[in-house]
Amino acid sequence: MSDFSMVELIERKRDGDVLSADELRWIIEQDTADRIPDYQMSSLLMAIVLNGMTAAELGPWTEAMLHSGDVVHLDHVAAPKVDKHSTGGVGDKASIPLAPLVAACGVAVPMMSGRGLGHTGGTLDKLETIPGFRTALDPTEFVSIVERHGMVLAGQSETMVPADRRIYALRDASGTVPSIDLISSSIMSKKLAEGLDALVLDVKVGSGAFMKEAEQATVLAETMVRIGASHDTEVVALLTDMDQPLGRAVGNANEVVESIEVLRGNGPADLVEITLRLGEEMLLVGGVVADRAEARKRLELAIDSGAALDKFREVVAAQDGDPSVVDDTSLLPQADHRQELVAARNGFVTHLDALAVGVAAVRLGAGRRTKADVIDPAVGFELVAKRGDSVEVGDPLVRVAYTSEAQLNSAIDVLTSAWVIGDEAPGEIPLVLGEVR
């Protein structure tokens, strides 16, 4: 491969030029090999944040990132391979019931998830509250669990997409995070390295999401769908509401309990609906059903028959977790103390702010401020009153499971402002705000 001058490439990006596929590939390859100083990468990243990248640039840039390390090969698995990715929210545990539900319907789900940071929770943290459950799998294990069980719930191996890890750390430290192009290429490089046939995206919109407005979220979704197309991978994105948390449980162990409830057919309506809508899309892009109605029927049957719950029990065991948890959730970590927050007036919950709940969860110990923080698996919230519910003075709004009094008080400081109670019932916000395909 020819050699370029990094300073010249930075200057061209700075001046609004479009870089060629060869040039973009060269940057990623050189950076991954530690041959580009961080101060050059960070000035390039700032130029990208401010000047953007074209679709023609994002394809090769993402492709180079996804090939910067090991790539999962699942061609020998006959079933269609489909994953789902959420851009992160509060109380969003949909991945956990979704993967076994879809796998029970004949679509393989080689799912790689992340950890929580800031006000958004992480699937790995939740799964690891199951005693023994291992999310750090080596590539051979990862593939063999997919082969045997049609799904896996793991973290990303250190040997995959090193380019993204380097760039992400640098963006975090150099003020270059909020770029739809950089966010899209980061997500898509990781997902496309899983050896997928298709991908369903859950792009969250609202106070608890990275994207506060539907307009931005749509651009993000479109950008990721386009990157998928340039990789010949079908990508479908649903834009879903994250103005209030999803479901009633926010924490870690309690979110696993709620996920199991979905698989038992007893989940909260919003979480069940989002899970089924995402599941429909996964069966559709996986090509195992003819239409949405058939997809819905198959998914409901997998719940009613217990096949989805069986699949989850099977995978928990395959990843060294205690499968009896699935039938007795009291085996999961439980906090010693409970406290209720109650309504101060009669009325309707007109707003339940996902961001405030997420921040309170971090303060309670359920989330991380920095990557080095250790989370408490047992603490969390049960959101008793959600948007649209009518409450009377003294009715519980939330039940807090806590370990330390100091964490409780710090959490309550922000939690109390999360509920707005008014005289009129609020208008309904649809769960699915839009779709991009």
Added chain:
Amino acid sequence: MSDFSMVELIERKRDGDVLSADELRWIIEQDTADRIPDYQMSSLLMAIVLNGMTAAELGPWTEAMLHSGDVVHLDHVAAPKVDKHSTGGVGDKASIPLAPLVAACGVAVPMMSGRGLGHTGGTLDKLETIPGFRTALDPTEFVSIVERHGMVLAGQSETMVPADRRIYALRDASGTVPSIDLISSSIMSKKLAEGLDALVLDVKVGSGAFMKEAEQATVLAETMVRIGASHDTEVVALLTDMDQPLGRAVGNANEVVESIEVLRGNGPADLVEITLRLGEEMLLVGGVVADRAEARKRLELAIDSGAALDKFREVVAAQDGDPSVVDDTSLLPQADHRQELVAARNGFVTHLDALAVGVAAVRLGAGRRTKADVIDPAVGFELVAKRGDSVEVGDPLVRVAYTSEAQLNSAIDVLTSAWVIGDEAPGEIPLVLGEVR
């Protein structure tokens, strides 16, 4: 001083916010103390290149830079202290005759200059062709030469404006050079650290200058004048033509010869005129004359009387140079070989491209590609035909003094394209294109 989060400050600059004086001062202080990683400074610099800085930001930013190291104190010198700075061009040796000329008229000139890089030459490189001449002076020497001789011609001490040195090196390596705000603060921090009462700027415009268009050059001049005002220092800028080189000599030793010719009253018309115009401004802002006419008379008298040449001889000796050079320029380095380039047709020189001549000079060995390059003091060009001159086939356009055949050929490759000969005499371009005060 309070502590700020560098990532937050970068984010705010990225998002178009205005940083406070305290925040800007903190950045410069922390960076000078090596407490900010280069990858954060470079992403901040890229945000500044793309989003700019306001006048309210540039003042404290420049002030913090100029105070990042030693500052020259010349308050005890009774004469007004005035320096001149040029933004760099080809054949621009005006500093060399100007400083003794102005000093001979009673204005102290504590001049700090730079080295050549790329197609623009540097005053220090030229002065150092005088056998023994030392430009590296410690601060005590610098001040004492000004005290005794009313002028000095030195490089900047390593202990001065370290913030600029750090930032400049990083800009060079991170694609963040072309920002009028960063260029202005770099120049002004160095100049204001010289302890000046006033400053005259020569902002070059044209192919051989950093600013190709008068519009950009005007913005640069206005920005520097504003920074001067915020430091309570009068700054006057002349915009002058650098579409063709200044004078007839381009090189190093030969530019000293031409400078001495100006002091003898025999300089080429354009160089003499620029020197006198800049001199007028220096005497005016120095407050030693009532008006431009008086200034012109004083300057012409200093040349005619030999006072300016005497002052130069005196300073050469004070800085350990061989003063007999001033009266016998054959003592300066001379190249062994000469070659002429001649006109291929009859007509008028309609264009003489300063950039091409500057690039050819680097190839000849008279300039540096990188800071580590060593220059050959003896080589250079004598531009025989300049813009507007009429030439006939076979008339010399340029005489090249060279050391190596390879360098000669490489220089001629670009040099031949520097002259454009047409049928009609070109319109005149004024030497001084504008002024900002």
